[in-house]
Amino acid sequence: xxxxxxxxxxxxxxxxxxxxxxxxxxxxxxxxxxxxxxxxxxxxxxxxxxxxxxxxxxxxxxxxxxxxxxxxxxxxxxxxxxxxxxxxxxxxxxxxxxxxxxxxxxxxxxxxxxxxxxxxxxxxxxxxxxxxxxxxxxxxxxxxxxxxxxxxxxxxxxxxxxxxxxxxxxxxxxxxxxxxxxxxxxxxxxxxxxxxxxxxxxxxxxxxxxxxxxxxxxxxxxxxxxxxxxxxxxxxxxxxxxxxxxxxxxxxxxxxxxxxxxxxxxxxxxxxxxxxxxxxxxxxxxxxxxxxxxxxxxxxxxxxxxxxxxxxxxxxxxxxxxxxxxxxxxxxxxxxxxxxxxxxxxxxxxxxxxxxxxxxxxxxxxxxxxxxxxxxxxxxxxxxxxxxxxxxxxxxxxxxxxxxxxxxxxxxxxxxxxxxxxxxxxxxxxxxxxxxxxxxxxxxxxxxxxxxxxxxxxxxxxxxxxxxxxxxxxxxxxxxxxxxxxxxxxxxxxxxxxxxxxxxxxxxxxxxxxxxxxxxxxxxxxxxxxxxxxxxxxxxxxxxxxxxxxxxxxxxxxxxxxxxxxxxxxxxxxxxxxxxxxxxxxxxxxxxxxxxxxxxxxxxxxxxxxxxxxxxx
Numbered sequence: 272x273x274x275x276x277x278x279x280x281x282x283x284x285x286x287x288x289x290x291x292x293x294x295x296x297x298x299x300x301x302x303x304x305x306x307x308x309x310x311x312x313x314x315x316x317x318x319x320x321x322x323x324x325x326x327x328x329x330x331x332x333x334x335x336x337x338x339x340x341x342x343x344x345x346x347x348x349x350x351x352x353x354x355x356x357x358x359x360x361x362x363x364x365x366x367x368x369x370x371x372x373x374x375x376x377x378x379x380x381x382x383x384x385x386x387x388x389x390x391x392x393x394x395x396x397x398x399x400x401x402x403x404x405x406x407x408x409x410x411x412x413x414x415x416x417x418x419x420x421x422x423x424x425x426x427x428x429x430x431x432x433x434x435x436x437x438x439x440x441x442x443x444x445x446x447x448x449x450x451x452x453x454x455x456x457x458x459x460x461x462x463x464x465x466x467x468x469x470x471x472x473x474x475x476x477x478x479x480x481x482x483x484x485x486x487x488x489x490x491x492x493x494x495x496x497x498x499x500x501x502x503x504x505x506x507x508x509x510x511x512x513x514x515x516x517x518x519x520x521x522x523x524x525x526x527x528x529x530x531x532x533x534x535x536x537x538x539x540x541x542x543x544x545x546x547x548x549x550x551x552x553x554x555x556x557x558x559x560x561x562x563x564x565x566x567x568x569x570x571x572x573x574x575x576x577x578x579x580x581x582x583x584x585x586x587x588x589x590x591x592x593x594x595x596x597x598x599x600x601x602x603x604x605x606x607x608x609x610x611x612x613x614x615x616x617x618x619x620x621x622x623x624x625x626x627x628x629x630x631x632x633x634x635x636x637x638x639x640x641x642x643x644x645x646x647x648x649x650x651x652x653x654x655x656x657x658x659x660x661x662x663x664x665x666x667x668x669x670x671x672x673x674x675x676x677x678x679x680x681x682x683x684x685x686x687x688x689x690x691x692x693x694x695x696x697x698x699x700x701x702x703x704x705x706x707x708x709x710x711x712x713x714x715x716x717x718x719x720x721x722x723x724x725x726x727x728x729x730x731x732x733x734x735x736x737x738x739x740x741x742x743x744x745x746x747x748x749x750x751x752x753x754x755x756x757x758x759x760x761x762x763x764x765x766x767x768x769x770x771x772x773x774x775x776x777x778x779x780x781x782x783x784x785x786x787x788x789x790x791x792x793x794x795x796x797x798x799x800x801x802x803x804x805x806x807x808x809x810x811x812x813x814x815x816x817x818x819x820x821x822x823x824x825x826x827x828x829x830x831x832x833x834x835x836x837x838x839x840x841x842x843x844x845x846x847x848x849x850x851x852x853x854x855x856x857x858x859x860x861x862x863x864x865x866x867x868x869x870x871x872x873x874x875x876x877x878x879x880x881x882x883x884x885x886x887x888x
Contacts, residue, residue, distance in 0.1 A: 278442075280489035282343025286378040287488060289339070290368050291332030291385060293325040293352035300337055300464050308350030311368050318367045325352040330465035334473060335384040337464050338481035342441065343488040349376060360385040362392045365423075369399045373406070379491050382484045383412040384477040386421040389673040394756070397426055404428035407497055409487055413480035414452065420670045424476075425451040430487070430498060430505075433668070434458020434479035438510065441482035446509035449516065450666040454505060456482050515666040524718060525631055525654040528552040531598040534619070535559050536573070536584055538687075539633055539730065540602045542716060544570045546695050548579045549720055555596040558587040560611055575846065576871065592622060598629040600719070603731045605634070620646070620653070627651055633715035635733045656715045656725040657733035663740045664747045671743065672750040674760065676709070677887045680792030680821070681763035682783075684811055685771070688798045688829035689870045694763040695720060700880050701759065709757030711748055711790065713765050723755065724748040728782045729765040737785065745789025759887065762790045768797070768811045787819060794886050796825045796879070798870065801847055801855045805862060812863065824886045825879055826859055826867040828852060 296306050308325030311318060327333045332350065340348070351371070353364040365387065372381060381403065390396060400423045403410055410429040415421035424431035435455040438444055444456040458479035465471040483505070490504050506512070530553045533540050540557070547554055559565045565573065570582045599622075604615040616634060620642040623630045629646075630636075632655040636643060639653075646653040679697070683690045691714050698720070701708045710722040715733075717725040726745055728734050736744050752760055764783045772778055795815050799808055812823045831846055847855075852869050860867040866882050868875040 277489050277493035280343070280492040282346030282485070282488040282492055285343065285346045285380070285488045285491050286349070286376075287339065287343075287346050287380045287382055287484065288349045288351060288372055288376060288378045289332065289336055289382045290351045290353055290365065291327075291335055291383070292329040292354055292358075293327035293332045294336050294348075294350045295327045295330075295333045295464070295466060298333065298464055298468065301340065304340065304344070304348065306336075306348045306350055308352065310352040310355075311364055311371065312353075312355075313361060313363050313367070318364075320371070325350040327352070327466060328355050329358065330469070330471060331358060331384065331477065334463035334465060334471070335382070335477060335481045338441070338478060339382065339485045339488070342482070342485035343492075346488050349378065354385075358385075360387055362387045362390050362396060366392055366396055366399055369396075369403060372408075373399070373403060378408060380484055380487055381408060381410045382481065383410065383423065384480050386412055386415065386424050388415050388417075388419045388421050389675050390422045391675050393422065393675060396422055397428075400426050401428045404498055409491070409498055409501055411480055411484045411487060413476040414670070416475035416477060418670060420451065420667065420672045428498070430454065430483065430502065432456055432476060432480035432483050434474070434476045438479075441485065443510045444479075444483065444505075445511045445513055446506045447668075448506075448512070448514040450513075450668060451670070452668055453502065454479075454483050455513075456480070515668075523654070525629070525652050528598045528629065528631070528719075530555045530596040531600050531631075532590065532596050533557045533600050533602070534587060534590075534615070535563070535602055535604070535607055536565055536570070537602050537606075539714060539716060540600075541574060542691055542695060542714070543600070543719065544580075544582055545574060545576070545578050545692065546699075546720070549695065549699055551719075551721060552598070554580075554582065555594070556590070557582045557584050558590055559584050560607060561586045561588070562611065563607065592626040592628075596628070598631055599623055600716075601630055601632040601634070603633050605731060617642070623651065623653070624649065629653070631655075631719070633727075634731060655733065656718065656727045657735070658726060658744055659735050660740075662744050662747070663736060664743050667743065667747075669739075669743075671746045672753070674749050674753045674791065676753055676757055676760055677794075678749070678760045678762060678790060678792040679883055679887075680787075680790060680795045681761070681798065682768045682787075682795055682811070682815060683764070683798040684767055684803050684807060685800055686766040688800055689827075690763050690765075690798045693796070693798060693827060693870055693876075694761055696876050697880060697883070698722075698761055700877065701761075706758040707756070709752035709755060709760040711745075711752060711760065711762045713763060713786070723752045726786070728786060732782070734782070737781075741782070741785040742789040745786055749790055762786075762792060769807075769814045771807065787815070791819050792821050794822050794824045794883065796827055796883070797823055798827045798829060799859065800829050801831075801852065805859075808859070808863070812865075822886070823865060825882050826863065826865055827870050827879060828856055828859070828867065830869055830871050 310321040412424040414424045414433045423429045433452045438457040456479035460474045624645045627649045629651045636655040643653040712722040715727045868879040
């Protein structure tokens with residue numbers, strides 16, 4: 272190909288389908304051009320086609336087409352109008368338009384100065400785009416002007432175009448590698464033909480993508496065929512070049528566990544014993560250092576609740592390392608290491624090496640690289656949940672995914688009020704009803720319950736990101752879950768949601784704020800304490816409902832009263848009698864006009880679930 276001459280090509284014999292709001296062919300700018308077209312609409316669930324009808328009532332399609340036409344006036348244009356009266360692309364209409372092209376039209380390029388952000392038909396849309404790409408037809412699509420990840424621009428079988436304000440002309444663009452964005456072109460303010468013989472100053476990706484379509488048309492006229500070949504030529508002729516390191520948002524997850532022992536039995540371990548019937552493995556024993564005074568007690572006595580399977584706490588000296596358990600689940604050991612003046616993490620790692628056991632540690636293991644290598648040499652795993660800087664999805668260039676399935680969030684007014692237990696209970700009930708449940712857990716035990724992703728932001732947090740990077744990582748984890756196409760995604764935060772007091776930086780729930788923005792739940796449940804201040808609960812509700820677009824649909828009362836005292840550990844709990852709980856429930860329900868339920872009460876939790884399902888239905 273003569274790279275010096277293709278720039279002057281006029282698009283002769285190149286066929287371009289433009290999916291947009293139509294074209295105003297009566298404008299002077301289009302005199303002498305022959306444009307065919309149709310309108311595709313969804314009427315009561317049925318796709319209807321009006322041939323030779325595609326007048327633009329908005330102006331968007333006219334402007335996009337003009338940018339292409341003024342550069343390649345000899346190309347053949349086919350307008351497919353899929354939206355009217357408002358700037359809203361419907362995924363059903365978009366898929367129908369693409370399928371119509373495959374079945375009825377012979378084109379070289381499909382141009383889209385639009386797309387969808389929240390795509391309910393993600394897989395269907397991707398498959399039809401992949402089919403088009405496999406046929407050698409080029410799809411060029413603009414990213415969302417608001418900056419979100421949008422489709423089909425983000426697909427790997429589509430040339431996705433964003434805009435960059437420093438690109439000053441149509442032939443000036445940046446080629447981007449290792450990113451969902453392929454090209455960044457001129458999208459700065461420009462005067463373009465609009466509707467009803469008017470002109471409008473517009474900017475954004477919608478008006479950057481047509482310049483790239485025009486260049487691709489010239490390349491096709493010069494004999495360049497196929498998306499990869501077009502991209503290679505675009506790369507060679509780019510004004511600037513940008514590249515991102517390959518993203519590593521997927522981390523290694525532990526292999527299957529059959530039988531495990533637990534050490535020590537601290538707060539983060541309680542849920543494993545309480546909900547042992549939901550685990551994918553069998554608990555073979557729970558162990559503690561003898562001096563901590565739990566040895567000999569039963570889990571039922573310690574937790575003061577009925578559980579399906581009770582366990583007696585044993586001394587760690589009684590662990591039979593020659594028995595057939597395969598995994599040690601090692602909880603947080605910082606406190607007992609200090610109290611006992613030992614390094615239990617190192618001791619258990621050494622034992623796992625010697626006896627060829629796996630280890631799942633709630634604490635970060637990165638300081639034990641030598642021991643981890645030895646365990647892996649035994650074909651065992653050494654895993655600790657965590658979030659590293661390498662997981663920041665820089666290739667998204669600040670864009671966020673919009674999650675297309677319902678998201679239900681559990682938040683609270685304080686720590687230690689059963690938020691995690693509620694999430695597990697909701698998960699259990701939803702699965703029993705036949706729903707496909709996706710879940711992002713913030714406790715290190717999340718993966719042990721079969722949750723899809725873990726963001727361990729609670730006690731002894733092993734999250735090495737913050738600020739906007741944290742929001743991006745959480746959003747990416749949510750997207751990973753959404754890719755599995757669940758019926759609903761459950762998420763739950765840690766500790767309080769708004770600060771109760773402001774005397775110390777540690778009292779500010781910054782990580783919770785980042786988590787909220789990264790997950791964007793559609794509906795929220797707030798866990799409250801039985802004697803929480805009315806004003807504080809109202810602040811929590813107001814914050815959630817005002818900061819993101821969500822609705823607090825229920826309150827859930829923790830059934831224990833917390834007494835603050837002068838003890839080092841800070842609190843003790845008193846179980847309230849049912850009458851007092853019902854009185855508190857009635858007070859909160861009447862004041863907030865929101866359904867209120869009691870945590871741990873099976874009938875109440877079942878009614879809570881129905882409230883959630885009714886909201887989403």
